[in-house]
Amino acid sequence: MGQVRPRRAPEGVSLRSMTQVAAPKASRRTPADKHDERRKALAESALRTLGELGYARASLREIANNSEFSHGVVHYYFNDKLELIVYCVRYYKQTCVHRYDGVVAEATSPEDLAERFGDKLVETIVEEAPMHRLWYDLRSQSMFEESLREAVAQIDQSLEDMIARVLGRYAELAGVEPAIASPVAYGMFDGIFQQALLGYLNGRDGVLEDLRARVVELMPMLLAPRA
Amino acid sequence: MGQVRPRRAPEGVSLRSMTQVAAPKASRRTPADKHDERRKALAESALRTLGELGYARASLREIANNSEFSHGVVHYYFNDKLELIVYCVRYYKQTCVHRYDGVVAEATSPEDLAERFGDKLVETIVEEAPMHRLWYDLRSQSMFEESLREAVAQIDQSLEDMIARVLGRYAELAGVEPAIASPVAYGMFDGIFQQALLGYLNGRDGVLEDLRARVVELMPMLLAPRA
């Protein structure tokens, strides 16, 4: 009786599926890969609904309705709602972490980097506002829900690392050291980004231009004075 | 049929109850004041539960259970759950806005002000962490729930004004102008405060000392260089 279901990922996201977006072509399609692909497809579909309604208001039925699946299938691929949502946000945040890799690689001067960085920040607000508010929703929920904290802490760390790469390259191009440690830089940028996101969702005019200008204005202040 | 209940505050919080904490002693106790006092008592009680469980998980029954009221009375003083919660957060945030008035008034030097400010920030995390996470919860929810945005925007504005007073006095004591506009300053401080709050709730060591140090380190960077 019971225990009908086959093996499941023991917890969270399998290592392979998190560290590698595209499956290697070596083995054409193992059943384990199929399972992971299905999870991703479900996650991508769920992300739309989650980004629209947020964590608390997005029911599993609503998520399933806006997808090609039925509401029961969720429990086939995820142990519970929390695991689904953590998987979704992790899956999405994977791309966030590398959003500015091009900026870091291609910038030719400090000023150039600052402007490209500001542009990208504005761009992602316009194109992915629902995803970002979902992330802030999840992070806020983690302040109440103990079981969310580990995943949130990991994502936060990877975002901090991303900011550290941007600021590090910026300082390198300027030939100086950053004046502040990366946690501080991340906290600051996250704060003004969140502020801009909220303003954007509120329909306030000028928030995007302001964000861009603030980033460009702020970056030079984060550099140590020349020796 | 229906419509049994007497007059209600048409929406949100009455002006008098928001702008004045203690009722004037002129009229000893008008029935309207009694009504407001009861709302405040209910709000204070609700804030405990809301700070513990957050917006979505705190049911009206749970809120009432942790108070001297029954669950039905909520709808006597508030039109719905949303109105109650907005009232609660507004009620609490009133005190936040003036938390640093003493710091601004008593500081004798820029360094003194920065240290007092850092101390106060640390203090409020330790003493009122549940209230702060409730605020961040509500603000995140406002990204999804249109009807929360006006209240959130007002509170955000009053917090920005508070930061502007702190930074303005700091610059005044230093004899220079601030290098950044107040929205930027608010965004930054809010970001690192939120970061510290999250770390504190995660039980990470050193977050409070870090917050204090970061504020003290950051403040001088927000001043324009001497002319």
Add this chain to the structure above:
DNA sequence: CGCGAATCTTGACGAGTGTCAAGATTTATT
């Protein structure tokens, strides 16, 4: 094809939710 495993659908269960109304109780007023 055939058979077992994997996948998916369907329907239900129980718990919990916001809301509301009818009546009990308290308070204020005359």
Add this chain to the structure above:
DNA sequence: AATAAATCTTGACACTCGTCAAGATTCGCG
């Protein structure tokens, strides 16, 4: 003290939720 208004309790209604299990369907391999 009597009457009306204000306040509070109680219990219910209609609904949604996450979860789960039993059965249907599809898939993959011999």
